[in-house]
Amino acid sequence: MSDVFARPSACPACDAAPAAEALAARAPQRDARLLVSVPGAHCAACISTIERDLARMEGVTSARLNLTLKRLSVAARAGIEATDIVARLERLGYEAHELDAGTLSLTETEKQGRALLMRVGISGFAMMNIMLLSVAVWSGADGPTRDMFHLISALIAIPTVAFTGQPFFRNAWRAARAGRMDMDAPISFAILLTLFISIYETLLSGEHAYFEAVVMLIFFLLVGRYLDFRARAVARSAAQELAALEVPRATQLVDGAERAVNVADLRAGDSVLVRPGGRVPVDGVVTEGQSEIDRSLLTGETLPVFAGAGALVSAGEVNLTGPLQVRVTAAGKDSSLHRMADLVAHAESARMRYTTIAQRAASAYAPTIPILSLGAFFVWLWLSGGDLRLAMNIAVASLIITCPCALGLAVPAVVTAASGKLFRKGLLIKDGTALERLAEVDTVIFDKTGTLTMGTPAPTNLDAQPPQAQRVALGLAESSGHPLALALAKGLRDLGVEPAALETVHEVPGYGVEAIWNGARVRLGRAEWVGATPEGVTAAYLSIGGQTHGFTFADQLRPGAAEVVRGLQAQRKAVWLISGDVEQVVRDLAARLGIANWQAGALPQDKAAKVAELHETGARVLMVGDGLNDTVALSAAHVSISPASALDAARAASDMVLLGRDLAPVADAVRLSKTAMKRIRENLWQSAIYNVIFVPIALMGFATPLWAAAVMSISSISVTLNALRLK
């Protein structure tokens, strides 16, 4: 390492920390804590590149990348914004999204997770120590030695159960008070009854005590709970992250002065400024300025639309070239964005409550546990002619053996393995039941703009243009921030074209760029402004003197789009393409990707109606979309996926989110979900078979604590191993 970082003190932080703390206590504004999501980070090199680079950044005190959550936490001086860090990361080549630290209640989830992990650890240690003593008993210790070992086991087991069993007791109590019966009630019953009987047997110097079985039961069940919790916590924090992605700010104009305000505080009649590249925050009317706006998120159209004074704009549209002053007609709850959200909420509530396979298994299984052991108790009471102690012992043995250790692990272990695999591929599961629903899918509907395509144009006919036109076009395009100009400039640069020397270049917002070249006026922009006849496709027009040239553009395919369609068709899924864009564009794309079923010019309601229609015929639909016009269809579909670049309303409505740019994980996810369901079913069968074999043994009175411990650990381990087989 270089000497730049070397410091005189052996522990510089020790010297600095108290001083820094004192400083922090005095200063009203301490270091800001910024959170940035970095979905592309995956390796040691990523950690050191990012942390090293940010350490060099002015004003940054510390940066730490959490690779598990793919989240960068930065402590920086006040004045450093998350956007600066995002920009810096993007220069390094990492996709990054700003997170609002305020809405991420990290600490709460973290606390819960740690509390659960603490219980797992404590029950694990207690289990091992009791097992140490139990092995001695099983291998032949008897008389006072056995009694003493049992007594010590009891001393370890009682506080352990009291502390680590709390989650089960609490849930059972809550369920009992509400008059419900769930899995935790028989579990709590089994734990407490077994513990009491074991203590009773110990005091009477009995032969069998089940302390290790009780603690082991708690341990395995807690492991299942922890896995389940972690899967849900990741999902929840992801949902919060996504909600936090869009920081709802707007620039309000008050007496000509600009003020940053929350969108929620805007009222009808207020005036807001929308800069080029900014998203229109409200519904309104343009009062001043000229520009083009991109409505693709709302309607799926790829062609930008001209907006001048008097034009209506809606929240969610993107302003492209010139600044616009907009008078608010509807903000917040009344805006078209929110009306769409209401429609989504309605569609969601209409979606049937989905019962998972774990819930079905548990509700079938829960009552059998107490019934079996009660049955054993009475039968043995009658058989033995009233030997209460014998009957009780057999009842406890069958109770502990039937207890669903493996059942508690069967589903969470598989779900954890599967969501971990998908997360590494760049797909985040937001909803716990999504994996299961995904496995049932037989029809996939794709949206076009922003989903199968990037939503960014790429020039298509550059080669056909004369060199002179190319050079002039490059010169003009380089002085504009319009997406078509940017794409054109990049395409021409890639061809090795040199820009022509232009004079007096200036941009006319809403129309194009104008300049003087060799004494003649040249223009690049809209057809009517340039004097060209418009073609049916997205295009920019160049005029040199009286001559015009049309540069056409096509939307770029998202990486992996072709693979995903092929992959899904190979899995015999019906693939649909439904877009709000014009027929020609949609037909071309469908042909290019080999999609036979397509529909163009679809309104949001049409998309939702198509989903409903397919559901009517018995199909299970996976909807993949990103736009506001997809949200209703996303929430109406059986299961839905949206890319991270989607509008937050679309992401909120979908069950899974694609973190990267690549679409290919979608096909993997469908395949993986099928395998995961197979594993879950195998696991459930496995734990059922263990019971079929060992419950009769327990009922006949042959089961010993050794049997119980062996069955419990073998079934739990085999279930976990089976989950890890997931490929």
Next chain:
Amino acid sequence: MEVLAVLIPVSLGLGLMGLVAFVWSLKKGQYDDPEGDSQRILDTRYDDKPKPVDEDQRR
């Protein structure tokens, strides 16, 4: 069998030590980023001297 009087307290003590170590490591946040920690071992930045204690580690 007198040896039990020594061995049992010893084994319980060892178990307790393990438990204390676990609780300590949990409280220190050592299980917050297992993925990252497994990769950080490959990082050469702090080979010569340890990383100065910062806010993330003091939590």
